[in-house]
Every structure is written in C-alpha cells, then in structure tokens.
Amino acid sequence: MTPTLQILRAGPQMTVQDLGRPALTAQGLATGGAADRTALAEAAALLNLAHFPAAIEMAGMGGEFAVTLPTRIALTGAPMRAKVDAKEIGWKQTHLILPGQRLSIGGALSGVYGYLATAGGIATEPVLGSRSTHLVGNIGQILAAGDGLILGPDPTPNAPTVRITPEPRFSGGAVRMMPGPQTGLFEKAELARFLASEFARGAASNRQGVRLEHGGAPFQAGEAAGLASDFIAVGDVQMTGDGVPYVLLSECQTMGGYPRIGTVIGADLSRIAQLSLGGRVRFTLISVEEADRLYRSPAQMIAEAKSRVAPLVRDPSEISDLLGYQLIGGVVSGRDEEEY
Amino acid sequence: MTGPKAQTPAYEILPLGQDCVLVRFARKPDLSALSAAQRFRAVIAGQQHSEITEVAPSLASVLLRFDPGATPRARIEVIVQKALAELGPDADLPAPTRRWHLPVAFGADAGPQLAEAAALAGLTQEAAVRQMVEADLRVLAIGFAPGQPYIGLLPDNWNLPRLSQLTPKVPAGALVVAVRQLVLFCNDSTTGWRQIGQTGFRPFWPHSSTPFRLEVGDAIRIEHVSQMDLAALAPERTEGLGGARLEKTR
Numbered sequence: 382m383t384p385t386l387q388i389l390r391a392g393p394q395m396t397v398q399d400l401g402r403p404a405l406t407a408q409g410l411a412t413g414g415a416a417d418r419t420a421l422a423e424a425a426a427l428l429n430l431a432h433f434p435a436a437i438e439m440a441g442m443g444g445e446f447a448v449t450l451p452t453r454i455a456l457t458g459a460p461m462r463a464k465v466d467a468k469e470i471g472w473k474q475t476h477l478i479l480p481g482q483r484l485s486i487g488g489a490l491s492g493v494y495g496y497l498a499t500a501g502g503i504a505t506e507p508v509l510g511s512r513s514t515h516l517v518g519n520i521g522q523i524l525a526a527g528d529g530l531i532l533g534p535d536p537t538p539n540a541p542t543v544r545i546t547p548e549p550r551f552s553g554g555a556v557r558m559m560p561g562p563q564t565g566l567f568e569k570a571e572l573a574r575f576l577a578s579e580f581a582r583g584a585a586s587n588r589q590g591v592r593l594e595h596g597g598a599p600f601q602a603g604e605a606a607g608l609a610s611d612f613i614a615v616g617d618v619q620m621t622g623d624g625v626p627y628v629l630l631s632e633c634q635t636m637g638g639y640p641r642i643g644t645v646i647g648a649d650l651s652r653i654a655q656l657s658l659g660g661r662v663r664f665t666l667i668s669v670e671e672a673d674r675l676y677r678s679p680a681q682m683i684a685e686a687k688s689r690v691a692p693l694v695r696d697p698s699e700i701s702d703l704l705g706y707q708l709i710g711g712v713v714s715g716r717d718e719e720e721y
Numbered sequence: 722m723t724g725p726k727a728q729t730p731a732y733e734i735l736p737l738g739q740d741c742v743l744v745r746f747a748r749k750p751d752l753s754a755l756s757a758a759q760r761f762r763a764v765i766a767g768q769q770h771s772e773i774t775e776v777a778p779s780l781a782s783v784l785l786r787f788d789p790g791a792t793p794r795a796r797i798e799v800i801v802q803k804a805l806a807e808l809g810p811d812a813d814l815p816a817p818t819r820r821w822h823l824p825v826a827f828g829a830d831a832g833p834q835l836a837e838a839a840a841l842a843g844l845t846q847e848a849a850v851r852q853m854v855e856a857d858l859r860v861l862a863i864g865f866a867p868g869q870p871y872i873g874l875l876p877d878n879w880n881l882p883r884l885s886q887l888t889p890k891v892p893a894g895a896l897v898v899a900v901r902q903l904v905l906f907c908n909d910s911t912t913g914w915r916q917i918g919q920t921g922f923r924p925f926w927p928h929s930s931t932p933f934r935l936e937v938g939d940a941i942r943i944e945h946v947s948q949m950d951l952a953a954l955a956p957e958r959t960e961g962l963g964g965a966r967l968e969k970t971r
Contacts, residue, residue, distance in 0.1 A: 403774075405867075406777040406784055407776065407778070407863060407937070408868055408925075408933040409863045409933075410925075509927070509932065517867075518866070518925070518927075519907070519908055520927050559736065559738070560736060561736060561737055561738070562735040562736075562737055562743050562745060566748075607749070609747065609749055609779075609781040609782075610750075610779065610862070610864070610865075610871075611743070611779055611780075612737060612743060612777065612779055612782065612784045614737045614738030614741060615738065616738055634865045636779055637865070644737070646739060669736045672739055673789060673793070675739075676739045676740075678789075681790070
C-alpha cells in the first residue's frame with residue numbers, strides 16, 4: 382500500500398513547502414519555500430533526516446489528517462493546539478500516527494506558520510526541482526479537504542519519541558539586517574529613525590511579505606526613490622510609496638522599483654515571518670562581513686537543530702502501548718507554551 | 722569598490738543578501754546601462770565560473786548568486802572586477818542569438834486601451850499597430866512574475882506614463898504598454914499599464930520541458946493576427962506557445 386496523508390479538513394492556507402527553487406531569479410521566479418525555514422530544520426532534526434523535508438505549512442490554522450500506514454510526524458513552527466482523536470498531544474515533538482486515527486490541528490497559539498512533517502517526507506512529483514507550492518508563480522495549489530498526499534515510507538516507525546527546544550522566534554525581538562544596494566541612498570537620519578523604531582505586524586501580511594506598522598511618520602526614501610526596477614533579495618526591507626516598510630518573504634516578486642533600506646539575514650527571517658499580532662520587532666544594522674559570518678548552510682541549520690533534540694521523558698507504563706502501536710502523547714501538552 | 726575605470730562603464734559592486742553580489746551600472750534606466758548589463762552578463766556567463774550559481778540581468782544591473790558555504794564574497798568580487806575589465810567601452814546591445822515571432826491580436830476585446838494608448842502616442846490605431854509590428858524589440862528583463870518579460874524599447878513617442886488608477890485585472894496573455902516598454906503577462910494581473918493586445922503565448926508554462934521560454938536579449942518580432950486567429954492559438958491548444966515561432970539567428 383502506498384503511504385498517503387489524507388486531508389480530511391483543511392485550514393484556509395495549507396500548502397506543501399520545502400526549501401523552494403533557488404537560482405531562478407533570471408526567469409522571474411522567487412525561490413519560494415517555507416516561510417519559516419527554522420521550523421523545517423527543526424522537523425528534520427526531530428525526524429533525524431539529513432535534508433530539509435517537504436512539509437505541510439499551515440498559516441494560522443491547521444486541519445484534520447489521517448494516514449494509511451503507521452507514520453511518525455513532527456509538529457514544528459508556530460505552536461498550535463493538536464489532538465489525536467480526543468486526546469491532546471504536544472507540539473514541537475514527534476508522534477506516531479496510526480491508520481484509523483484522526484490528527485486534528487487547530488489555530489496558532491502564537492506565531493503564524495505551523496508545520497506538519499512526516500518521517501518519509503512528501504513524495505509528490507517535484508516541479509522545477511521542488512515540491513513547494515508557489516501561489517504567485519501558479520505552481521501547485523492550496524490543499525483542500527479530500528486531497529491525498531503520497532508519502533515516502535517511514536523507515537523506522539518505532540523510533541523513540543523525541544522533542545526539541547525550539548529557537549525562540551514567535552514574539553518578535555531584535556532582527557539583524559545587512560546593508561543592501563540602496564541602503565546608502567537613504568538619508569542617515571532617516572535610517573537612524575528606522576533603527577530606533579519598534580514595529581508590529583500589519584494585517585496585510587502573507588507569504589510575499591510582512592507589513593510593519595509603527596506609530597511614527599512614514600519613512601522618506603531620499604535618493605533611493607525613483608530608481609530603475611532592480612533585483613530583490615528575500616529578507617529585503619522595502620519602503621513602499623507611502624513610506625511603510627514591508628519585509629519581503631520567500632514568495633516575493635523578483636524585482637521591483639521600491640527602494641529597500643536593508644536585508645534581514647537568513648537566521649532572523651523566521652522571527653519576522655512568525656511575528657505574532659501582539660509582538661514587536663526592532664532592527665539592528667550589521668556589517669556585510671558580520672552578515673557573511675552569520676550565514677548557515679542547510680546542513681548547518683539541521684545540525685544545530687539536532688543539538689536541541691532530546692528524548693521525551695515519559696511514563697514507562699506507556700511503553701507497552703507504544704510497542705502495541707498505541708499513540709504516545711499528551712505527556713507534555715498544554716503546559717509549556719511559555720517556552721515560546 | 723566603485724568605478725569608473727578607463728574605457729569601462731561606471732559601475733558599483735554591492736551586496737544583495739547573504740548569497741548575492743549586485744553589479745549596478747546605473748541607478749536610473751538608460752540604454753548605456755542596459756547594454757553594459759547585457760554585455761557583462763555575457764562575459765561572466767562565457768567564463769563559466771563554478772563559484773557562480775546564477776547570473777541574472779535586469780535593466781541596469783546584473784545579479785550574481787554564490788554559495789556562501791563554499792565561496793567567500795571576496796572571491797566573487799575578484800571575478801567581477803576581472804570581468805568588468807574585459808567589458809570595453811560603451812557599445813550597442815549584443816546581437817541576439819534567437820528571435821521569437823509572436824502572434825498578437827490588437828484592439829477591441831484583445832486590447833481595450835489601444836485607442837487611448839495610440840492617441841497618447843500621437844498615432845491612429847492602425848499606425849500604432851504598424852509601429853509595433855515594425856519595431857525591432859528585445860527582451861530587456863524578466864521578472865516580477867515567473868517568466869514575465871519587459872520588452873523594448875519602443876520609439877520615443879511611446880514614452881507613455883503609467884495610469885494613475887490601476888486596472889484591477891488584465892487577463893493572462895495581455896500585452897500592456899508604458900514607458901517605451903511592453904509587458905506580456907503570464908497570469909491574470911493588476912496593472913498600471915495600458916492593455917493594447919492579447920496573445921496565446923505564455924512566457925511560463927510550468928509542466929513543459931522548457932517552462933521558461935524567453936531569455937534576456939531575445940529578439941521579438943510581433944505578428945499582427947485577428948481575434949479569430951487568436952482564438953485558434955489559445956494556449957491550452959498550443960501548449961502555451963500561442964503560435965509563436967523561435968528562430969535561431971546564429
């Protein structure tokens with residue numbers, strides 16, 4: 382039997398996401414992929430994978446799922462309330478889901494994007510080297526009730542349950558930004574005012590970008606206004622015509638005419654993507670050399686996440702249930718959201 | 722790291738995120754920067770540097786992507802400096818290696834703003850279409866949406882401003898005009914440019930063996946077809962080619 386993840390109910394924006402399609406800028410296609418790559422690295426670490434998996438990204442709200450074969454899953458990213466049948470289960474850990482069980486994932490408790498990854502990965506046909514849905518690029522589609530996703534087989538369904546200490550990123554904080562091609566064209570005083578301001582997530586935010594609201598006057602682009610359309614990097618902080626900053630995420634356009642005051646480094650972009658409505662961010666400008674030193678390859682991201690994985694301490698009386706393919710879970714649920 | 726050097730167009734070498742270097746030849750669009758960007762891209766691509774994972778030209782700059790885990794930025798900047806030294810003085814756009822013949826229907830339902838655009842360009846609708854068909858056009862840049870080309874440059878009388886009110890939706894295949902350029906939309910889009918024509922050609926066709934059809938530098942010749950011909954060239958009947966033909970020019 383082909384292992385399949387059945388979608389019984391779908392939240393409004395559930396899509397398959399991996400690391401996307403790099404190096405297609407010349408063709409006008411942004412890399413795309415998961416809005417929170419740290420969450421994919423944490424899923425890879427939990428499931429002991431060597432590569433970033435394709436996983437289901439759930440914006441704000443999850444759905445209901447079933448499997449056709451015993452399948453280990455990892456739940457990462459924005460913590461969401463999760464249940465197997467009637468029993469609450471913990472986030473940021475692995476679980477074994479059995480055929481006949483119903484996995485329900487609710488709304489985000491903090492942050493925005495939650496992820497459901499399976500140990501054998503999603504095995505749908507890649508398009509241009511990736512399984513990521515790219516809505517702007519018209520590749521793939523939003524998942525809906527009734528869809529079935531072919532999975533790779535779980536090589537070790539009996540592997541012990543593990544949990545991860547997530548990188549804190551759901552309530553804002555300091556975000557590091559490096560200079561970009563237009564940073565030097567902004568007035569120094571305006572750049573200083575930007576760096577001194579505190580921002581909240583605007584409602585008009587999605588996988589293309591996060592709008593940032595603050596109490597002060599709009600930002601002036603100075604000499605950076607009226608330039609030729611030029612390339613955009615993921616993480617660019619773009620000043621729209623009305624002086625409101627947007628941080629561009631994985632599904633942004635590849636070129637544009639609005640000036641950009643800097644580029645958020647990869648390590649901190651998840652903090653922007655996951656910024657909760659009540660959270661606040663502040664930017665610090667670092668040098669190009671420091672930004673380059675802070676680069677982490679996908680393999681380094683997974684290795685770092687693996688260092689935060691630990692076995693789940695559980696009641697030994699439940700071990701026999703595990704061997705009998707009964708679900709272990711709920712041991713840590715609902716009592717450690719403060720860690721986020 | 723800022724030019725100019727003797728015989729070389731002015732340039733700036735700039736960081737663009739942790740994995741790109743941007744070589745910018747001008748801040749505002751002009752023909753000299755456009756030519757420099759396309760020639761620089763050809764020089765870099767011809768040298769086949771294994772350290773560079775992607776080369777992409779825009780209207781006035783060239784993006785070079787690298788793997789920061791394998792190559793330091795300084796190494797890319799050295800490659801850039803050497804390539805710039807080979808660029809030579811201002812020159813025309815490099816000769817095209819390919820030419821597309823692109824069937825387009827103009828006016829009426831296919832181009833609801835043709836009359837308005839023609840009037841702004843000081844032409845009758847017939848004369849406007851004739852200028853489009855006679856224009857020696859190039860793909861100047863690809864971007865904003867997948868495969869989507871900026872095509873130009875049209876004669877000076879087509880230096881039309883963008884609309885002050887956005888058109889909420891033009892269909893996939895719409896050909897729109899502003900600032901001496903045409904854009905051919907892959908998908909239904911919002912635009913501030915005026916729609917003058919419609920084509921069955923889709924610059925991005927995801928499930929084809931060559932999903933991205935156009936390259937920067939490709940020559941484009943527009944062929945005027947009737948609305949009835951356009952219906953026969955619908956993308957779903959023609960694998961998104963819409964009757965377009967590709968001619969190798971060298």
